[in-house]
Amino acid sequence: MNRPTIADIARRAGVSKGAVSYALNGRPGVSEATRARIRAIAEEIGWRPNRAALALNGRRADAVGLALCRPARILGVEPFFMELISGIEAELATRSAALMLQVVADHDAELGVYRRWWGEGRIDGAIMVDLHVGDPRVPELERLGMPVIVVGHPSEAGSLVPVWSDDGAAVRETVEYLVALGHRRIARVAGLPKLVHTVIRDRAFDGVCAELGATEHVTVHADYTGEDGARATRRLLSSPRRPTAIVYDNDIMAVAGLSVAQEMGLTVPADLSIVAWDDSPLSQVVRPALTALTRDIPAYGAHAARRLLTLIADGEADPFEDEAARLVPRGSTAPPPAQAG
Numbered sequence: 001m002n003r004p005t006i007a008d009i010a011r012r013a014g015v016s017k018g019a020v021s022y023a024l025n026g027r028p029g030v031s032e033a034t035r036a037r038i039r040a041i042a043e044e045i046g047w048r049p050n051r052a053a054l055a056l057n058g059r060r061a062d063a064v065g066l067a068l069c070r071p072a073r074i075l076g077v078e079p080f081f082m083e084l085i086s087g088i089e090a091e092l093a094t095r096s097a098a099l100m101l102q103v104v105a106d107h108d109a110e111l112g113v114y115r116r117w118w119g120e121g122r123i124d125g126a127i128m129v130d131l132h133v134g135d136p137r138v139p140e141l142e143r144l145g146m147p148v149i150v151v152g153h154p155s156e157a158g159s160l161v162p163v164w165s166d167d168g169a170a171v172r173e174t175v176e177y178l179v180a181l182g183h184r185r186i187a188r189v190a191g192l193p194k195l196v197h198t199v200i201r202d203r204a205f206d207g208v209c210a211e212l213g214a215t216e217h218v219t220v221h222a223d224y225t226g227e228d229g230a231r232a233t234r235r236l237l238s239s240p241r242r243p244t245a246i247v248y249d250n251d252i253m254a255v256a257g258l259s260v261a262q263e264m265g266l267t268v269p270a271d272l273s274i275v276a277w278d279d280s281p282l283s284q285v286v287r288p289a290l291t292a293l294t295r296d297i298p299a300y301g302a303h304a305a306r307r308l309l310t311l312i313a314d315g316e317a318d319p320f321e322d323e324a325a326r327l328v329p330r331g332s333t334a335p336p337p338a339q340a341g
Contacts, residue, residue: 004047012041018119025121028145063098064088064308065117065126067110070103078224079251079280080297081129084151087301088127095309097124111140118146124312125149127304131156131196149308151300154319156196161311163304163320167197168204170293170325174275175208177327178245182335183273185216187243189232189253193221201249216241222253229253233260237272244336245273251283254290258332269334279328288331295325 006024010017015034022029023038030038066088068081089099100123104110117123124147128137131152138158141148154162178186188205191198202219209217220236222228229248236243237260248254254276258268266272268288276283279294303320311317 004045006047008045009038009041009047012045013038018116021119021121025119027119029115029119060124060312061122062096063100063123064092064305065100065114065123066129067102067104067113067126069105069107069110069130079282080278083280083297084129084301087298088305090298091302091305091309097309107137111137114141114146115144118144125308127151127308128160132194133196133199147308147311149304149311149317151304153196153200161307161317161319163300163307163322165295165300165322166324167200170327171201171204172208173327174247174293175205175212175214177329178273178275178333179212179214181273181333183245184214185241185243186214186245186247187217187236188219188247189229189236189249189257190219190221191224191249198249205247216243218243224250224253226252226256229256230260233257234264237261237264237266243272245275245333247275247277249277251276251278251280251290251292255282255286258286258290269332271337273333273336275327275333277325284330291330291333292328293325294328295323
């Protein structure tokens, strides 16, 4: 006769395996009535935890979770997340901890992954990214009671511990530089409008442009892919009073924008200046090399991992504001053409 399993209990109780794990491991997430029913069924069918389960119940998993809601094909060409993950991994390795990574289709699936990992004792905590305005994941993770670090601004992080940098300051430095070069028609190809950091950058861009007299400024939103960045650039450069400078919210869109400008017969930087957010080798190998907002992204990931490990060990961790991105001028920016006005 086969040994009874958690799956057997779940079938008898009419609940998920995760709910069974919550109940049997004493974790929050199920009602007391459901917990009692599950334990009664376990006793009835003679279920006993195996050694692995006992180990999980008796000590930490020595693993943290990261679920990314984005197409898997994009991850391989998106330098930001590859560098962020490398920083997380490097910090975890110093503590002999592992990173459990899963790509998901939407935020409901993301929450389902975290509930399952936490309920089954497979992770000790998680890092949440891509914080949204009014993000529904925040209250759900608060209710779950799992240690969570949010890579995002504290204004939308609820009681979860945030790690962030001042995007507004980086936007100001960029606009001030372009205005000093003589640009007044400045465009921005931004990321997804629901993301908190996009909203912060949008507001800062509008405010600084108005303050410094760049009255013909415009923001268009894209999805961070090269294809969408190229489409946005074509629209901007086809307008009657095309911008003399464009700031992109990531380097993939900036490189795509550079290609579009060259296809349309414009010279960078003589006819159009380009600035990329998130400096990577990609920004430096194109010609001209891109002026970029640079920051130590692996260190950013390491800060998040370090605070999560502290939160797991001590039950609390301080919020952390990392250094703001700084502007590194290169060959893609110059004064606007003399006839621009």
